[in-house]
Amino acid sequence: MGEIVLDQVTKTFGHVQVIPPLDLQIEDGEFVVFVGPSGCGKSTLLRLIAGLEDVTTGEIRIDGEPATHTAPAKRGLAMVFQSYALYPHMSVKKNIAFPLKMAGLPQSVIEEKVENAAKVLNLTDYLDRRPGQLSGGQRQRVAIGRAIVREPSAFLFDEPLSNLDAALRVNMRLEISELHNSLKTTMIYVTHDQVEAMTMADKIVVLNAGRVEQVGSPLDLYNAPRNLFVAGFIGSPKMNFIEGETAEAHRATTVGIRPEHIAVSTDAGSWAGVVSVAEHLGSDTLLHVQTENLGTLTARVDGEFSVRHGSRVFLTPQEDKMHRFDARGLAIR
Amino acid sequence: MATTHSRAAARLMLSPAVLLLLGWMIIPLSMTIYFSFLHYNLLIPGTHDFIGFANYSYFLTDPAFFAALFNTLLLVGGVLAITIVGGVLLAILLDQPMWGQGIVRILVIAPFFVMPTVGALVWKNMFMNPVNGLFAHMAKALGLQPFDFLAQAPLASIIGMVAWQWLPFATLILLTALQSLDREQLEASEMDGASPFSTFFYITLPHLARAITVVVLIQTIFLLSVFAEILVTTNGGPGYATTNITYLVYAQSLLQFDVGGGSAGGIVAVILANIVAIFLMRMIGKNLDI
Amino acid sequence: MARASSNRRKTVVTVLAWAIGLLIFFPILWTVLTSFKTEAEAVASPPSFINFHWTLENYAEVQSRSDYFRHFLNSVVISLGSTVLGLIIAIPAAWSMAFVPAKRTKDILMWMLSTKMLPPVGVLIPIYLIFRDIGLLDSLLGLIIVLMLINLPIIIWMLFTYFREIPGEILEAARMDGAGLKAELLYVLTPMAVPGIASTLLLNIILAWNEAFWTLNLTAAKAAPLTAFIASYSSPEGLFYAKLSAASTMAIAPILILGWFSQKQLVRGLTFGAVK
Known part of the structure; x- marks a missing residue:
């Protein structure tokens, strides 16, 4: 399960309101992409859902349960960070195993799950290496591995491909799409790249200055942009x-x-x-x-x-x- | 991750350090200010009369004070000049490709780890001694009259000793800064037809500006308080030739037991240091990004 | 620059750099060599470089006459004690400033740095009198406290620069992964902070070991560390070059070795993170 509802959510930093009242419904199993220019509040929105930032007002519900004040770890979500945020002092195996260890699973179960994840992500040969010894794409896979072993109700991706070179980005894009097809878990993906949004999303949320400009399928947005901003942002060349x-x-x-x-x-x-x-x-x-x-x-x-x-x-x-x-x-x- | 809860915890974690440093600044400093207005000598027990600014006028009109002020400035200025110029040159040399770079680095950095009392005594006895010192041996071998460094050029000798201790520090920091200079910038200036000389003045030196600022700041803090080197070599003499403010205050208070006079001197030293510090903090505050 | 001549250039640079390096290092080398000479050889003219009768008797003499080992222990206790105490106070402070920065964090850091500029003579007399009255004069505890206080700003700054480099996203990742405060500290923060803490420890031991204002003014016989022990050679025993050399060698050797290991951290620590 992974249905996420945002009800009149706002976020204020100091005196600056970065997210004006916002409603959003994310269905179970959907691949939702938040897209917008930098500074549009898309990462903040993701972090509000993750629980890494407190909402100022409004409510977040996950699978119908209020989650506004639930600790990040208890929301059943997994996140892949822009910098991957791998633990540099742990081997790949320990990195992937960390959330399971924190959940207090028995060692044998952990071993099995890590092995499976490694197989899916082609990391079996690298399990004993440290993050520092891996390439960018491999690190990305470890970060995804760490997310999938938890079997979360939804995955959150914060611009996960922005540190990769162009060729690798296309590959990882496909891999993440394939992963979504096989896991059928809700995914929320933040990017500033409208190509990523168009190619991966079931539903795109276009954000500008904290406001939702339009929500819809990629082709909806392409064929019937609601306003000038969406029209100019979606589609390449402009x-x-x-x-x-x-x-x-x-x-x-x-x-x-x-x-x-x-x-x-x-x-x-x-x-x-x-x-x-x-x-x-x-x-x-x-x-x-x-x-x-x-x-x-x-x-x-x-x-x-x-x-x-x-x-x-x-x-x-x-x-x-x-x-x-x-x-x-x-x-x- | 900044929730209200963690803010409060953070303040709690910070407070012991802040309170300790605040106490360390305020309590003794206010006592020093208080003492500086008293007639207070440890050898004359009993009365500690309030005498206003008498201690200050005594200290500030004492010819020894002007000698000490002048010596302090010479000492700080001299050592800074030697270590910065020497440090820049040495750093550039050590940045060139060579064999055994690591070992040369170790040799150059070593004097910084020598405790001030050891450094000063070794220089005083084994090198500068006019009878048995190595310099005297060298002079005699060349048929020259040995030079009595600490008697004939006492302040210069001390500047030399202190500069020897701080040159490694300046070199190491400038070398570290130099290594962060983008090689492509140097190649670009070479492509643009700059001579090595103009490359140095237009690219290298501006790049080092920040590191030089830092070296000046840190060294000044330590050089204003040079003490051990003077204590074990010249005791401030001959006359007041090597007495700096720090040593003068020490002599006034712990050798002559004049708490009042020493305190007035201490406050003068604090004020002088603050004048310097304001300049320095401005410089470094601009250069540090937090 | 013609690349063909680069090897010749490298040779010239090498010779020059080694010559200057050896020149700078020479006083230390000479001290170590002299410590193995007899007193007569130590002042012989012309002096011999290595061609002399090597002996260890100076070391034995320094130990038996002025009890080197006790002073060495004092130095160890003072430098280690003040550093560890400083770390205990500084780690939470640096931690909170690095991870929960507030509007005044920069001001607090600059203010801490400014306390370092307070000249020691400004507070010498009160500290001396307070210590005399409460019996901390010539005591190890007294020196531990004073040295801890004077090095605290440096310790905090150093730790702050190290902690700040631990990316916040990693802590967030740990929280998403279900790590509570305890697990976060134990499995993520501590392992990542240890290298920084170790460098800070090393540098501050060196600074405290060589500190020579407070150690000279606040000790007499009992608590005197090596700085004061060597100062007692200022006259007339300093004229016994071989013994002075042996004592000096023993005073600087431990810290010289530590120092060579901590070159990199030294730059960072002493420049308050401004130069890395």
Whole structure:
């Protein structure tokens, strides 16, 4: 079980309210990602759920039981920290065994569970090493091992991949997703990387300045962003925003169009412009186009598209993929 | 992890240390201030009359005080100059690739661990003694007249001894700081066409600024209170040639048993140290990030 | 710089560095050598470097005449005692400042550092009189207390810089893993803090061992440590070079060896963590 409910939770540091009243429902077995720019309060929110910070007002319920004032260890949650927080003076085996030892399990059970975890995470050969002798990816696995042996009702991840290099990050992303598929345990994952959020989450919670901007599945957020912030934050490359006459023609203050929803032609189209930078990725081509009166727009074309800096191109947006926003930045449906 | 409960516990854990240091500062210091206004000599029992600032005017008009103040400044300044300049040069030398670096480091650092009384006595007797000292032997071998260091250049000799003890400290700290200098910065300045000389002045020296500040601070604390070296070599003499403030106060109070006069001297020393300390704390406070 | 000449450069640097190193170390070396000479050889002109009649009789003489061993024990008791007592008071203080920092933590630390700047002569007379009146003059306990107090700021600062390096996330991880306060202390904090505490211990033993203001002024015969013992050689016995050398060697040897082991910590401790 791992259903977590936040009811009107707030957090204040000194006189600064970092989390205004916030409601959130996390279902059992869900993979939930908190995403937002740095300083948006996503880590604080995670630490409130973990019990590492006290909530200022409001209530947290885990599986229906009030947990607001329960000690972190008693909430039945396990956490993987950004710095991994491995105990440097203990071997890998002892690190993974530590929560079990604290729970007072018999030695034989501990041995068995540690061995199983090590097998799952490919750590069997490293059990006697110290954290200092491991690579970043291996340390990450040990931290996850320490979390899974406890069989928690939910896993909390605090930007776990931010200290890994790009290639390893993609691997670990898959491993964590696989782990979620096999364990089917609730996972709450904090990241500032919207790609991680999009690829891993069942449900994404977009946070900005402590407020929840939108909650939904990755494709919900992609297809129907509730406001300008979510529209700009989800999706890569970023959505183009256009104001002025073009927007007014659509009865909106701002219209947004994603780069992949703009058709590019060298002959004719709605908006004329000059290519300032062309990024040829092979699988697709990103064009940064200086238009005549709409500023710089980004467009994405599948496969190769042979234009260069200075080439003249025409852009045509897919009208049905346009997003419209009112003066307050909210989407017009 | 900062809950109200842990805050209270933290305060409780901190209080013994704070109270002890507070007591150590306030109780004896206020007693010294009190004594400094009394006519109080251990050899004259009975009356401890209140005499106002008489002790201060006596101490501050005593020619010995000016000699001692001057000697203190010379001692601190001289040792600082030698150890900083020598320390920077030595640190740069020891930072170069060489064979047996570890052993050279051990040799250079050794004098710091020699207790002040031993260092001073060895220098005084075995090196500076005008008859049997090693320097006298060397002078004679060269056909020169042996030089009586402690009689003819007493303060300079003491500065030399103290500098020998503190040079390792400065070197070690500056060397440690130097080793944290980013090699790529040096390579970048080499690529930019800087000569070794300008690299030193524009890259190395600014990088060492913080460490030099720290060396000045720490050494000043200790150098203002140099005592044992003077006690076992010259007893402040000849005349007042090697008497510093610390030694003068010691002589006034524990040799002449003049508690009142000694206390006034002690307070003057505290005030002087505070003047220096304010400067130093400003410097280090800016350089320390907590 | 031409890389081809780097080996020649290395040779020059090596020769220069060794020459300076030996020069700085020479007074110590000379003292050790002289301690094995007879008195006559010790003052012989020209002096002999190693080509002399090696003898241990100076050491025996120093021990039998002025009871080196008792002073050595006094030094051990004073330096160890003041350091351990200081650690007992400093560990909780440094701990709380490192892990539960408050707004005034920096001020408290700076204030502690400033007590180190109080010149000892400013408080010499009251301490002397108080100690005389309550019978702590010339006692080991009295010196233990004084040396503990003068080194307390350094001990706290050193421990603070070490403790601050223990990442807070590790403590949080332990709490998430179900460790209570006792288990946290026993299995996580203590093992991680031990190296820092050990370095602090080592450095402060050295500082207390060599302290030569209070040990000289507050002792007479009974509690005199090695600093005072050596000071008694200032005259006229200092003119017996071989015995002076033997006594000096015995006074500095233990701490010299400890000191060489603690070079790294020394920098950190004495610079209040400002240089690492």
